[in-house]
Amino acid sequence: xxxxxxxxxxxxxxxxxxxxxxxxxxxxxxxxxxxxxxxxxxxxxxxxxxxxxxxxxxxxxxxxxxxxxxxxxxxxxxxxxxxxxxxxxxxxxxxxxxxxxxxxxxxxxxxxxxxxxxxxxxxxxxxxxx
Ligand SMILES: [Fe+2]
Numbered sequence: 001x002x003x004x005x006x007x008x009x010x011x012x013x014x015x016x017x018x019x020x021x022x023x024x025x026x027x028x029x030x031x032x033x034x035x036x037x038x039x040x041x042x043x044x045x046x047x048x049x050x051x052x053x054x055x056x057x058x059x060x061x062x063x064x065x066x067x068x069x070x071x072x073x074x075x076x077x078x079x080x081x082x083x084x085x086x087x088x089x090x091x092x093x094x095x096x097x098x099x100x101x102x103x104x105x106x107x108x109x110x111x112x113x114x115x116x117x118x119x120x121x122x123x124x125x126x127x128x129x130x
Pocket of ligand 1: 057072076113117118
């Protein structure tokens with residue numbers, strides 16, 4: 001069973017966001033069964049991908065003058081700090097702890113974030129930028 005199953009219900013309607021989310025879900029789902037070295041490599045890629053995706057989303061928020069950009073941005077910062085902590089955990093060879101974070105927290109966070117902040121942001125982007 002994948003951690004997060006990609007279905008149409010996850011689509012927010014802004015292609016740049018949806019494409020990035022799809023890639024995120026693919027990386028996320030590859031993590032639980034990945035052997036340790038592969039896990040490290042994939043997690044580092046996921047962290048990098050997330051940093052880039054957040055920056056792109058924030059640019060869209062600014063271009064569309066999204067009224068609560070600061071709130072959405074602060075949540076991105078919080079998650080980036082969490083991913084940074086897990087990267088450090090991996091440097092200490094705590095692969096199991098990192099796996100637990102992916103399984104117990106990151107997957108649920110993604111769905112919640114998509115259903116709340118990303119959804120509202122996407123509706124606004126579509127209305128203002130078309
Ligand atoms: Fe977001």
